[in-house]
């Protein structure tokens with residue numbers, strides 16, 4: 431079954447045409463489309479039925495299957511979010527604060543189908559200038575007993591040219607689609623790679639996310655060091671501005687950081703984020719640390735995500751809130767699997783949240799479930815808007 435969005439808001443990112451400069455807005459609908467909702471329930475039921483079989487598959491195959499299912503069977507119609515969940519960050523209007531984190535849709539194949547699941551925004555990528563195969567397989571591990579994932583994918587993606595063609599084909603569609611940019615493993619000049627990506631992707635992105643925090647590209651996280659980071663962000667911002675010179679507005683630049691940072695690193699990154707007027711900090715990527723785990727895959731190399739990352743990511747968010755003094759919006763990511771997790775992150779200082787690993791265990795109904803739960807938690811705690819609740823813990 432395939433549904434095509436009946437309402438198309440004409441909107442390019444750099445060349446903004448909407449009069450109120452509301453970007454990434456969500457099409458006004460009088461009510462949730464019943465057919466769409468029924469199909470969604472059917473998809474959720476199918477996932478529940480198929481879950482035992484999916485878990486028999488190698489995780490990377492299962493992921494490929496999920497992308498194919500979304501491409502062929504996902505709805506393109508953005509479901510209505512409760513208006514109380516709408517929030518604004520860096521000049522972008524998000525219909526709800528729950529985002530699909532980077533890494534699921536590395537090549538920007540299914541952003542609209544993911545929005546159709548009820549995500550308020552989708553971050554495609556990481557995308558690098560040239561296609562690259564990534565690390566040898568196996569490189570993705572389900573830690574079922576721990577509700578966790580370990581990955582050492584190594585920025586496998588089909589490169590900027592293929593991604594740009596896909597994004598060009600969806601131009602004019604509504605929905606917040608950020609593009610997460612990275613550098614090629616073998617690049618002689620990684621800063622130049624980010625600049626190339628910023629220039630190429632700015633016309634298509636609602637926001638650009640600079641990923642310097644993947645543990646799976648050797649040396650990449652060194653770009654989080656103070657002087658390297660300042661130079662990198664200067665190059666990215668200059669390239670973005672260059673690409674959007676003739677436009678009303680350029681996509682804001684977000685920075686995605688690792689959870690494995692020392693207090694001095696956090697202070698330095700916070701200072702630079704404020705100085706460079708970043709749109710948001712995304713806290714955080716996967717961890718190279720290993721809290722006690724039950725699964726046999728514990729000792730696999732790579733980044734750990736999912737439930738065991740939750741407390742560390744929450745603490746890093748609190749650290750960044752303190753270090754930035756609330757001057758830069760924060761996006762909380764890491765181990766979020768329930769409305770309570772998302773709410774705790776928001777109360778701790780996140781203006782938005784993202785998730786990935788929980789989708790592996792909870793399936794396609796998760797974003798809508800969290801959205802519904804968030805509204806109940808807002809009511810319980812007496813908040814009329816998400817923005818009001820940010821940082822009130």
Ligand SMILES: Cc1cc2nc3c(=O)[nH]c(=O)nc-3n(C[C@H](O)[C@H](O)[C@H](O)COP(=O)(O)O)c2cc1C
Nearest residue numbers: 531532533555556581715735736764765785786787
């Ligand atoms: C298989 C996999 C691939 C990922 N690839 C990327 C990536 O390409 N770029 C990136 O910024 N983060 C990537 N991430 C990190 C996620 O975006 C997220 O920050 C992390 O998984 C923590 O969130 P979670 O606990 O909800 O999964 C990846 C995560 C996983 C599990």
